[in-house]
Amino acid sequence: xxxxxxxxxxxILSVSFQSSLAQNKRKSxxxxxxxxxxxxxLEEKIGQMNQYNDDQSAxxxxxxxxxxxxxxxxxxxxxxxxCNGTVRTAGWQKVAMQSRLKIPLLFxxxxxxxxxxxxPIPLAEACSWDMEAIELSARIAAxxxxxxGIHWTFAPMVDIARDPRWGRVMEGAGExxxxxxLIAAARVKGFQGDQPGEVNSLMACAKHFAAYxxxxxxxxxxxxxxxxxxxxxxxxxPFKAAVDAGVATIMNSFNDLNGxxxxxxxxxxREILKGKWNFSGFVVSDWGSVGEMINxxxxxxxxEAALSAxxxxxxxxxESRCYKNNxxxxxxxxxxxxxxxxxxxxxxxxxxxxxxxxDDPFKYCNPEREQKELNNPAHPAAARKxxxxxxxxLKNQDHxxxxxxxxxxxxxxxxxxxxxxxNKGFWDVEVQGVDSGFIVSQWEGLKxxxxxxxxxxxxxxxxxxxxxxxxxxxxIAVAAKSDVVILSIGERRDMSGEAKSRSNICIPGVQExxxxxxxTTGKPVIVLxxxxxxxxxxxxxxxxxxILYTWWLGSEAGNAxxxxxxxDYNPSAKLPxxxxxxxxxxxxxxxxxxxxxxxxxxxxxxYNSSYNDLSIYPxxxxxxxxxxxxxxxxxxxxxxxKIKAGESLTxxxxxxxxxxxxxxxxxxxYLKDKVGSIVRPVKELKDFKKISLKPGESKTISFIIGKEKxxxxxxxxxxxxxxxxxxxxxxxxxxxxRLEDRFELL
Ligand code: GLC
Numbered sequence: 001x002x003x004x005x006x007x008x009x010x011x012i013l014s015v016s017f018q019s020s021l022a023q024n025k026r027k028s029x030x031x032x033x034x035x036x037x038x039x040x041x042l043e044e045k046i047g048q049m050n051q052y053n054d055d056q057s058a059x060x061x062x063x064x065x066x067x068x069x070x071x072x073x074x075x076x077x078x079x080x081x082x083c084n085g086t087v088r089t090a091g092w093q094k095v096a097m098q099s100r101l102k103i104p105l106l107f108x109x110x111x112x113x114x115x116x117x118x119x120p121i122p123l124a125e126a127c128s129w130d131m132e133a134i135e136l137s138a139r140i141a142a143x144x145x146x147x148x149g150i151h152w153t154f155a156p157m158v159d160i161a162r163d164p165r166w167g168r169v170m171e172g173a174g175e176x177x178x179x180x181x182l183i184a185a186a187r188v189k190g191f192q193g194d195q196p197g198e199v200n201s202l203m204a205c206a207k208h209f210a211a212y213x214x215x216x217x218x219x220x221x222x223x224x225x226x227x228x229x230x231x232x233x234x235x236x237x238p239f240k241a242a243v244d245a246g247v248a249t250i251m252n253s254f255n256d257l258n259g260x261x262x263x264x265x266x267x268x269x270r271e272i273l274k275g276k277w278n279f280s281g282f283v284v285s286d287w288g289s290v291g292e293m294i295n296x297x298x299x300x301x302x303x304e305a306a307l308s309a310x311x312x313x314x315x316x317x318x319e320s321r322c323y324k325n326n327x328x329x330x331x332x333x334x335x336x337x338x339x340x341x342x343x344x345x346x347x348x349x350x351x352x353x354x355x356x357x358x359d360d361p362f363k364y365c366n367p368e369r370e371q372k373e374l375n376n377p378a379h380p381a382a383a384r385k386x387x388x389x390x391x392x393x394l395k396n397q398d399h400x401x402x403x404x405x406x407x408x409x410x411x412x413x414x415x416x417x418x419x420x421x422x423n424k425g426f427w428d429v430e431v432q433g434v435d436s437g438f439i440v441s442q443w444e445g446l447k448x449x450x451x452x453x454x455x456x457x458x459x460x461x462x463x464x465x466x467x468x469x470x471x472x473x474x475x476i477a478v479a480a481k482s483d484v485v486i487l488s489i490g491e492r493r494d495m496s497g498e499a500k501s502r503s504n505i506c507i508p509g510v511q512e513x514x515x516x517x518x519x520t521t522g523k524p525v526i527v528l529x530x531x532x533x534x535x536x537x538x539x540x541x542x543x544x545x546x547i548l549y550t551w552w553l554g555s556e557a558g559n560a561x562x563x564x565x566x567x568d569y570n571p572s573a574k575l576p577x578x579x580x581x582x583x584x585x586x587x588x589x590x591x592x593x594x595x596x597x598x599x600x601x602x603x604x605x606x607y608n609s610s611y612n613d614l615s616i617y618p619x620x621x622x623x624x625x626x627x628x629x630x631x632x633x634x635x636x637x638x639x640x641x642k643i644k645a646g647e648s649l650t651x652x653x654x655x656x657x658x659x660x661x662x663x664x665x666x667x668x669x670y671l672k673d674k675v676g677s678i679v680r681p682v683k684e685l686k687d688f689k690k691i692s693l694k695p696g697e698s699k700t701i702s703f704i705i706g707k708e709k710x711x712x713x714x715x716x717x718x719x720x721x722x723x724x725x726x727x728x729x730x731x732x733x734x735x736x737x738r739l740e741d742r743f744e745l746l
Contacts, residue, residue: 029353033346039101042338044221045345047076048103049316050324051284054083054182055428059286059498060319062306070668075099078485079106079316079349081154084115085432089149090365097361103362104352111153111191112171112427113137113463115144116434117379117555121425121532122157122187123477124390124551126173127573127575127625129666131186131692133386133608137382138190141378142202144656147373148431149365151355152203154188154251154284158238159208162587164580167289169550170426170532172213174576175622177234178685181241188245192620196354199363199554200373203351206242208253208286211235218586221254227485229678231257232713240596248281248351252314254289261288262297266306269313281461282347291320302326307335316345349393358469374434380556387553387560393626394547400524401546402628402661403484412447412613413475413483413518414489415464415511416530417487418443425532425552426497437639438555438610442488442528445526445558449566457482461518464492465509472517479521486565487515487544488528493552496532505535512539519543528561534620549575567628572664572690574625576735585614589683589735590622594707623685623733629659630680631736633667636730642744645721648706653730655701657693664692669703670734672727677714721745 007246021327037045039422052068053060059082071077072095079568083089089107096105098320100604128134138156147638160180173183184206193201209229224234226337239250250273262268262286273279290309291302299305306326309317317323330336333439356363373379393401403410416422420439440448461475462468479485489511495502506512507529516539518525527544534551540547548571553560563569580588599610601617610616632655639650655667666692670683689701705728710721723745731737 008548018689026668029350031237032353032358033349036349036551037100037345038616040225042328042341044075044101045341046323046327048345048348049327049597050321051079051081051108051316051318051397052077053319054080054088056084056432057082057090063319063321068093072096072105073098075103077105077107079317081108082455084145084148084150084429086149086367088432090362093361093365097191104357106352107624108154109145109149109150109429110427110541111141111145111150111429112155112157112552113140114383115148115429116261116374116431116438117144117383117441118424118428119383120387120390120553121170121533121551122172123170123174123427123576124553125386126183126576127392128386128389129179129574129688130386130389132183134183135186135190135391136382137386138187139193140382142191142193143200144373144379146200146202146364147370150202150726151357151364152205152249153191154205154207155191156184156204156206156241156242157208158206159185159211159213160235160238161213161577162589163500164505164534164577165583165586166213166215167220167496167502167533168213168498169577170496173238174571175578176576176685179235180238184242185245188247190244192246192248192350193681197356201460203248203355205251205284206239206247206250207620208252208262208264209239209250209273209283210253211257212253212255215255217368218501219501220499223688224255224257226258228717229715230714232717236272243273243277243279250279250281250283251286252283252289255293255447256298257294261289261293261642263299263314264293264298264308266312269424274286274313282344282351283313283646284316285309285314285318285320288320290314290317290322290586303330306330310336310340310344315347328352342685374431380438383554384556384559384563386558388563390551390553390566391560391571392549392575393532393571393575394549394620395541395544396626397545401565403565405451405454408458409482410450411459411479411485411523412443412446412455412458413461413478413485413486414460414514415460415640416442416488416490416528417458417460421483422493422530422643423557424550424554425493426500440556440558442558442561445560446565448559449562461514462510464490464517467510469510469513472514475514476517476521479518479523480522485518485525486528487518487525488530490513490530491532491535503583505533507535507540509538512537515540515544519528524589526565534577536580536582536619538581550611567661570628570661570663571625572627572666574621574623574666575620578622581619581621583612584611585618588618591684592681593643594682594720617735621733622734623666623731625733627659627665629661629663631656631665631732632656632658633730633732635700636739636741638741638743639654642746644746646707648704650702651703651728651730652700652702652740654698655691655693656698657695660664660695662692664690665732666702668692668731668733670729670731670737671705671709672729673710674725674727675720676722676724678710678712680724683734685734
């Protein structure tokens with residue numbers, strides 16, 4: 001038998017062995033679940049569907065429940081959230097082991113961008129367009145959190161968001177479903193590792209299902225009203241990507257969708273998620289969202305709320321107590337079939353078995369491992385790397401950056417220069433027994449980077465908000481003594497995040513006035529803008545010499561900022577979300593429809609879709625970000641100009657580093673379907689490649705365009721392609737299109 005045939009045969013055998021192994025594993029778990037359920041009372045089954053907050057910290061309106069331990073011992077609680085650390089989780093697990101069937105508790109926490117080692121906020125990480133780095137960030141977060149006794153993270157948040165007034169825009173991956181889907185999958189894989197039950201992994205939870213980021217007016221928790229076509233085309237894809245990546249759980253959302261609260265929405269949870277997508281994990285409500293359906297007005301009381309949620313496919317009730325207080329009666333009164341309870345409990349127990357918690361309920365409670373992983377030097381090193389890759393260079397007049405050692409006196413000014421915990425952003429984790437000493441402030445990071453001959457001066461200048469300008473004189477005096485000024489301004493970290501919607505997204509207080517004052521010294525000013533959302537900063541954009549959008553970069557913020565300021569890392573990040581020129585321009589995003597009277601920025605504004613008092617373009621567009629070097633795009637070649645349905649074509653392009661620094665470029669591919677039964681956006685991101693080039697180096701890269709990239713949801717929600725002409729655009733951003741060509745789908 002020849003070698004090739006043997007190798008192929010062995011490969012086939014190993015693949016079939018692997019899949020039968022997985023099938024057997026699934027079968028054995030199902031058998032274990034079935035056997036356990038035969039022993040459970042209805043009360044104990046309902047207990048598994050009930051999740052309480054631990055009293056360590058609350059991430060929602062808290063209900064103090066004095067008898068949690070008694071309820072756990074009676075088997076009335078299946079999970080706790082906001083409980084971390086091997087000591088505390090082991091303590092609660094010991095209580096659970098006193099219950100009749102010794103069913104272990106699940107411990108959940110919002111490990112959104114790190115546990116102890118804090119990574120950049122997710123929207124900042126999304127600027128890296130680097131799936132490996134994003135996956136590694138989640139991997140490290142999972143390693144540390146699982147070492148801290150946690151089984152389950154309520155992340156990734158995959159809500160598409162196009163309104164920066166919404167504070168939770170900081171938690172996702174921006175405005176685009178293609179980029180958002182890749183990032184959703186990368187984060188799920190990072191958190192969950194290769195297979196469930198690995199001791200250094202977490203169950204992930206894609207949230208908030210669904211369309212929570214489209215809240216009217218960007219007001220958190222507000223209603224969402226959209227066509228099912230838009231829902232399928234823009235807001236569902238990242239959830240589908242998470243499900244395809246094997247996400248263990250889904251969290252539903254606070255908002256109503258077209259008048260039906262997501263928590264009680266059968267279309268979302270049963271028809272789409274558990275039906276069409278065949279999702280096998282379980283659905284948890286958001287904090288109290290079962291009971292909040294009473295406020296929505298879709299149910300009259302907690303009894304009806306429990307009925308609506310469990311019927312719609314919500315398996316676990318976080319903190320509302322509606323399930324605990326009403327499901328028994330609903331079953332006894334034949335309003336809820338026992339089969340629905342069994343289905344929910346089966347989904348939850350399956351995960352507990354997969355995690356190995358029945359074999360060893362204390363598997364994740366190893367204090368030695370906790371100490372080792374929370375002090376692993378590889379983790380901050382990785383955080384520093386991705387933080388530098390999350391910083392967006394928005395402006396660099398006269399190539400002021402990178403700084404070199406010729407600057408002998410640097411003035412570092414602003415209310416965020418010496419801030420420590422601010423750098424963690426929202427949705428950081430307060431780890432039991434860990435202080436903030438490991439966080440590198442911006443001041444500390446710069447001080448460490450400077451050589452002995454450089455003098456670093458400091459002045460606060462002003463507060464983040466308020467109108468007090470008393471500190472201006474001192475700041476001006478400090479700036480006057482310097483060769484260059486670095487000004488660090490922005491929001492407070494609690495100005496974005498949950499329940500942090502803002503009607504005014506300008507940089508708060510008198511911080512831009514401080515910039516104006518500093519510019520009177522004639523010194524060049526580099527501005528660092530810190531925040532969790534796209535902010536409006538007209539004066540800074542027009543007058544600063546250089547601008548770095550530093551978001552909230554986490555525990556290595558100071559080091560990462562220093563790395564970029566001095567060119568140890570040449571910034572490569574690109575915006576995953578459009579920056580409006582004013583709050584009046586919202587919503588603004590790149591993949592808009594052309595309309596019958598397309599907006600033009602020319603003087604004759606008559607009869608076109610634009611504001612008469614504002615440019616039609618955002619301040620900074622989706623996909624925008626500068627580098628210390630420059631790149632030329634040339635030689636776009638298409639393998640063919642005509643393809644039949646189902647065929648694909650290859651587009652190749654050459655990128656050259658035409659500057660003097662090594663750098664990375666995110667080359668973006670956009671398509672425009674010229675004519676469709678549903679109008680198509682002026683362009684849509686369909687692929688990208690991040691490449692590294694030395695000065696003078698060229699690389700030719702290629703993209704394959706097939707059915708998936710040409711398809712869209714038609715009026716009947718069918719995922720189709722339609723014959724016709726397409727524009728193919730290669731750009732350095734959604735507005736900076738460098739090369740264009742056309743092809744026809746026959
Ligand atoms: C919050 C958030 C959700 C979070 C949950 C638990 O209200 O909406 O994202 O996971 O409660 O903290």
